[in-house]
Amino acid sequence: MSGMTQILHIVGGGMAGSEAAWQAANLGVQVVIHEMRPKVETFAHQTGNLAEMVCSNSFRSDDDEQNAVGLLHWEMRAANGLIMAAAEKHRLPAGGALAVDREAFAEFVTQEINAHPNISIEYGEVNEIPSEGTWVFATGPLTSPKLGEAIAKETGADRLAFFDAIAPIIYRDSINMDVAWMQSRYDKGETEEEQKAYLNCPMTKDQYEAFIDALLAADKTEFHEGETAGYFDGCLPIEVMAERGRETLRFGPMKPVGLTNTHDPETKAYAVVQLRRDNKLGTLYNIVGFQTKMKYGAQAEVFKMIPGLEEAKFARLGGIHRNTFLNSPTLLDDQMRLKSKPNVRFSGQVTGVEGYVESAAMGLLAGRLAAHEILGTPITPPNGNTAMGALIHHITGGAEAKTFQPMNVNFGLFPPVEGLKGGRRGRKDRYKAYTDRAKETFNQWLEGQS
Numbered sequence: 500m501s502g503m504t505q506i507l508h509i510v511g512g513g514m515a516g517s518e519a520a521w522q523a524a525n526l527g528v529q530v531v532i533h534e535m536r537p538k539v540e541t542f543a544h545q546t547g548n549l550a551e552m553v554c555s556n557s558f559r560s561d562d563d564e565q566n567a568v569g570l571l572h573w574e575m576r577a578a579n580g581l582i583m584a585a586a587e588k589h590r591l592p593a594g595g596a597l598a599v600d601r602e603a604f605a606e607f608v609t610q611e612i613n614a615h616p617n618i619s620i621e622y623g624e625v626n627e628i629p630s631e632g633t634w635v636f637a638t639g640p641l642t643s644p645k646l647g648e649a650i651a652k653e654t655g656a657d658r659l660a661f662f663d664a665i666a667p668i669i670y671r672d673s674i675n676m677d678v679a680w681m682q683s684r685y686d687k688g689e690t691e692e693e694q695k696a697y698l699n700c701p702m703t704k705d706q707y708e709a710f711i712d713a714l715l716a717a718d719k720t721e722f723h724e725g726e727t728a729g730y731f732d733g734c735l736p737i738e739v740m741a742e743r744g745r746e747t748l749r750f751g752p753m754k755p756v757g758l759t760n761t762h763d764p765e766t767k768a769y770a771v772v773q774l775r776r777d778n779k780l781g782t783l784y785n786i787v788g789f790q791t792k793m794k795y796g797a798q799a800e801v802f803k804m805i806p807g808l809e810e811a812k813f814a815r816l817g818g819i820h821r822n823t824f825l826n827s828p829t830l831l832d833d834q835m836r837l838k839s840k841p842n843v844r845f846s847g848q849v850t851g852v853e854g855y856v857e858s859a860a861m862g863l864l865a866g867r868l869a870a871h872e873i874l875g876t877p878i879t880p881p882n883g884n885t886a887m888g889a890l891i892h893h894i895t896g897g898a899e900a901k902t903f904q905p906m907n908v909n910f911g912l913f914p915p916v917e918g919l920k921g922g923r924r925g926r927k928d929r930y931k932a933y934t935d936r937a938k939e940t941f942n943q944w945l946e947g948q949s
C-alpha cells in the first residue's frame with residue numbers, strides 16, 4: 500500500500516469528524532482533518548474550535564438503562580470516545596441530562612486532537628469528492644454550499660436535501676387503536692398490507708375547530724438569519740397552512756375522503772389525521788404532512804388533542820431546519836461508503852442522523868471502519884441490537900428511502916426483545932432488556948476488534 504492511501508482524510512472537524520479522527524488515530528492510522536472554519540464561516544458556528552455545539556449545550560439523557568441516548572453515551576464511553584470524555588470532564592449539573600460547559604468542552608476536544616501525534620489539521624474548505632485516497636466526509640447540517648453542489652453532482656440532486664421537514668414520529672404502541680383504524684385512502688393497493696398501510700385518527704367538526712385554534716395560538720420557533728433560502732418547497736408547516744385558511748388542512752393532509760371508520764362506519768369524520776409507517780419494524784409512525792415550526796412543548800400539547808393520540812409517546816417531535824443530508828438508504832452501503840465511490844465515507848448529521856450524540860457516534864463508527872480498512876483488518880458495524888448498530892442500520896437500510904428524514908436514536912429502531920409485555924406497563928422492563936442486550940452485544944463487538 501502506498502503512503503498516500505494510508506492517510507485517512509476527514510473533512511469537517513465537528514462532532515463526527517473529531518470523534519472519527521480520534522478513533523482512527525488511536526488505531527495507529529495517520530489522520531488529516533480538513534476544517535473550513537475559521538476561514539469559511541457558517542451561520543451558526545461562532546468560533547474556530549473543533550466540535551463546537553451550535554445550539555443547546557446538552558447531550559440529553561445520561562440514563563443508560565432506560566433511555567436510548569443514554570445507551571449511546573454508554574457505548575461511546577466503552578469505545579473510548581473523545582466526545583464523551585470531553586463531556587464528562589466539563590459536565591455541568593443538569594439532573595439526569597449530560598450538559599456541558601460548551602466552550603471548555605470544544606477547547607478540550609481541540610487540544611486533544613492537536614496534541615495527538617497521529618492527527619494534523621489543515622484549515623480550508625474541501626469542494627470536491629475525491630476519487631482517490633480514503634476519505635470521511637463529516638461536514639454536518641451546514642455543509643458548505645460549494646461542497647453541497649459537488650455532492651449533488653455525485654449523487655444526483657434529488658438525493659441531497661437542504662432542509663429537513665420533519666413530521667412528528669410516534670411509538671405505535673402508544674396509539675389508542677380503539678379510536679384509530681388502519682386503512683389506505685380508497686383501500687388502494689394490491690395486498691391487504693398496502694390496503695391497510697395508514698393509521699387514521701378521526702375528528703368531529705368541534706374537534707377540528709379546537710385543533711385549528713390551538714395550532715394558530717401555539718408558540719412557534721423563528722428561522723435563523725440566512726436559513727430560509729428555498730424553504731417553501733412543498734413543505735409548508737401545518738400552522739402556516741392553518742393561517743392561510745381554517746379549511747386548508749381539511750382539504751390538504753387532513754382530508755377525510757376515501758376512509759371509513761371501522762369503529763363507527765355510519766359516521767363520516769369531519770377531518771382525518773393520517774399516520775404512516777416510519778420503519779421496517781412497524782414500531783414507529785409519522786403524522787403525514789405535519790411538519791411544523793411549533794415549539795416542542797406546544798407540539799406535544801397540540802398533537803395530543805388528536806383523537807387516538809391522547810397518550811402518544813413521541814420518538815421525535817417535528818421541525819423544519821436548515822440541514823444538508825443525503826438519502827443514505829439509497830446512496831450508502833452498510834459501511835457508510837458511497838456506493839458510487841467506495842473510497843469515500845459519509846458520517847455524522849449529513850448521513851441523516853440528528854443530534855450531537857448521534858453524529859459523534861456515527862463518527863466513532865466511521866473512524867473505526869475506515870481505519871480497519873486501511874490497516875487491512877476490515878470490521879463490520881455492531882448489529883442492530885446496539886444503539887450504534889440500530890442507527891447505522893436505520894440510515895443504511897432500515898428507513899423508508901422515499902420518506903427518509905433525519906432520525907434521533909430511540910428504542911423504536913431496535914428489534915423487539917421476545918417474550919416481554921407490550922404497552923405502557925411493560926415499558927420499563929422492556930427498555931432495561933433492550934439496554935442489557937445492547938451492552939452485551941456492544942462489548943462482544945469491541946472484543947472482536949482487539
Ligand SMILES: Cc1cc2nc3c(=O)[nH]c(=O)nc-3n(C[C@H](O)[C@H](O)[C@H](O)COP(=O)(O)OP(=O)(O)OC[C@H]3O[C@@H](n4cnc5c(N)ncnc54)[C@H](O)[C@@H]3O)c2cc1C
Nearest residue numbers: 511513514515535554555625638639643847848854855858
Ligand atoms: C442551527 C442549528 C441548531 C442545532 N441545535 C442542536 C441542538 O440543540 N442539539 C443537538 O443535538 N443538535 C443540534 N443541531 C444539530 C447539530 O448541528 C448536529 O447534531 C451536530 O453538530 C452534527 O455533527 P456533525 O459532526 O455531523 O456536524 P458539525 O458539528 O456541524 O461539523 C461539521 C464541520 O464540517 C465543517 N465543514 C462544512 N463544510 C465543509 C467543507 N466543505 N470543508 C471543510 N469543512 C467543512 C464545518 O465547519 C463543521 O465544523 C443543530 C444544528 C443547527 C444547524
